[in-house]
Amino acid sequence: xxxxxxxxxxxxxxxxxxxxxxxxxxxxxxxxxxxxxxxxxxxxxxxxxxxxxxxxxxxxxxxxxxxxxxxxxxxxxxxxxxxxxxxxxxxxxxxxxxxxxxxxxxxxxx
Amino acid sequence: xxxxxxxxxxxxxxxxxxxxxxxxxxxxxxxxxxxxxxxxxxxxxxxxxxxxxxxxxxxxxxxxxxxxxxxxxxxxxxxxxxxxxxxxxxxxxxxxxxxxxxxxxxxxxx
Amino acid sequence: xxxxxxxxxxxxxxxxxxxxxxxxxxxxxxxxxxxxxxxxxxxxxxxxxxxxxxxxxxxxxxxxxxxxxxxxxxxxxxxxxxxxxxxxxxxxxxxxxxxxxxxxxxxxxx
Amino acid sequence: xxxxxxxxxxxxxxxxxxxxxxxxxxxxxxxxxxxxxxxxxxxxxxxxxxxxxxxxxxxxxxxxxxxxxxxxxxxxxxxxxxxxxxxxxxxxxxxxxxxxxxxxxxxxxx
Numbered sequence: 001x002x003x004x005x006x007x008x009x010x011x012x013x014x015x016x017x018x019x020x021x022x023x024x025x026x027x028x029x030x031x032x033x034x035x036x037x038x039x040x041x042x043x044x045x046x047x048x049x050x051x052x053x054x055x056x057x058x059x060x061x062x063x064x065x066x067x068x069x070x071x072x073x074x075x076x077x078x079x080x081x082x083x084x085x086x087x088x089x090x091x092x093x094x095x096x097x098x099x100x101x102x103x104x105x106x107x108x109x110x
Numbered sequence: 111x112x113x114x115x116x117x118x119x120x121x122x123x124x125x126x127x128x129x130x131x132x133x134x135x136x137x138x139x140x141x142x143x144x145x146x147x148x149x150x151x152x153x154x155x156x157x158x159x160x161x162x163x164x165x166x167x168x169x170x171x172x173x174x175x176x177x178x179x180x181x182x183x184x185x186x187x188x189x190x191x192x193x194x195x196x197x198x199x200x201x202x203x204x205x206x207x208x209x210x211x212x213x214x215x216x217x218x219x220x
Numbered sequence: 221x222x223x224x225x226x227x228x229x230x231x232x233x234x235x236x237x238x239x240x241x242x243x244x245x246x247x248x249x250x251x252x253x254x255x256x257x258x259x260x261x262x263x264x265x266x267x268x269x270x271x272x273x274x275x276x277x278x279x280x281x282x283x284x285x286x287x288x289x290x291x292x293x294x295x296x297x298x299x300x301x302x303x304x305x306x307x308x309x310x311x312x313x314x315x316x317x318x319x320x321x322x323x324x325x326x327x328x329x330x
Numbered sequence: 331x332x333x334x335x336x337x338x339x340x341x342x343x344x345x346x347x348x349x350x351x352x353x354x355x356x357x358x359x360x361x362x363x364x365x366x367x368x369x370x371x372x373x374x375x376x377x378x379x380x381x382x383x384x385x386x387x388x389x390x391x392x393x394x395x396x397x398x399x400x401x402x403x404x405x406x407x408x409x410x411x412x413x414x415x416x417x418x419x420x421x422x423x424x425x426x427x428x429x430x431x432x433x434x435x436x437x438x439x440x
Contacts, residue, residue: 040260
């Protein structure tokens with residue numbers, strides 16, 4: 001499976017959009033809107049659940065499929081946004097974790 | 111840089127939360143809410159821009175930093191959600207692209 | 221039409237929820253999640269439109285109905301949130317406009 | 331207080347935007363984005379709270395002020411959207427409650 005890395009998936013998404021002439025719609029402004037809509041579709045699955053019910057959401061196969069599907073949609077728009085803006089998503093996250101480790105020092109173990 | 115793969119970043123995020131005893135807050139319900147809030151912080155950067163201005167957003171260093179930072183936050187919560195739910199984000203996206211290729215066939219080239 | 225004021229609509233929404241025993245789901249946390257999901261359903265209608273297309277959205281009767289429907293859903297959850305938290309939405313907005321008039325003074329006419 | 335009805339507040343918001351020459355930014359597409367961003371700022375207040383903590387959110391004066399402020403922002407963008415699209419928000423909500431009463435009949439009392 002050579003595709004299962006971020007760069008490969010990002011390339012497949014770019015080719016998918018190009019083959020359908022959808023690039024014209026993929027302004028950064030539109031992609032962040034689409035990203036937030038997909039994030040809300042994830043929220044919709046959980047909105048009326050108790051914390052406990054939310055933790056058990058993968059035990060129902062239909063709901064598990066829906067959660068995986070929305071996770072994929074969020075990641076798809078995030079990677080397409082990074083593609084058009086020239087952002088390396090993994091490097092951005094790594095740098096952010098570094099900053100957070102300085103900003104929120106872990107309590108010392110006793 | 112051995113960390114710059116998704117699995118490595120996911121592990122760093124898990125250790126970060128564990129070291130601060132934040133796992134108690136990381137129910138799937140809370141994580142999807144936080145994910146959608148971060149996606150909206152990306153939208154906020156673009157909300158009053160024209161499509162053309164939105165395409166040029168990385169030319170200003172301050173805005174570029176802010177966009178990268180919010181991209182990192184979205185990815186961080188997405189990976190933490192996948193961690194608590196046992197979802198392989200890259201496999202989910204790959205399967206979704208497969209389905210979309212069947213659902214939206216590319217027009218034939220002439 | 222005695223119902224067409226905010227207080228009357230808020231009362232109808234409260235009675236609707238009570239008659240269906242849905243009040244148990246209406247924690248403030250759940251209501252703000254539902255509110256944000258409905259706001260995103262509004263965004264979804266506009267996400268791929270140009271600014272010009274977005275301005276003409278009410279000329280298509282089907283889309284106009286959909287927009288009105290989502291506006292209603294956003295207002296419904298906002299009023300239900302205000303009901304459970306004891307917030308007067310109109311007074312909150314009036315106070316906010318007052319503050320904004322001080323914070324962003326209008327430029328003097330010449 | 332003659333302002334405390336929806337039509338009066340909608341007029342104040344329109345005058346506020348006109349006096350600052352902000353109408354150019356108020357396309358429906360931009361206003362729905364801003365609405366969803368404000369809805370997420372409400373979610374942010376509640377995202378790590380338990381259901382019980384979320385129900386007690388107005389007991390802290392600082393948090394109560396913040397909630398009222400975000401409620402006002404959501405309502406402000408909703409009314410500005412209705413203004414530019416020619417939607418009567420209260421009529422839209424009244425019609426929606428009518429439809430919901432048919433769609434979800436209340437269980438009969440015994």
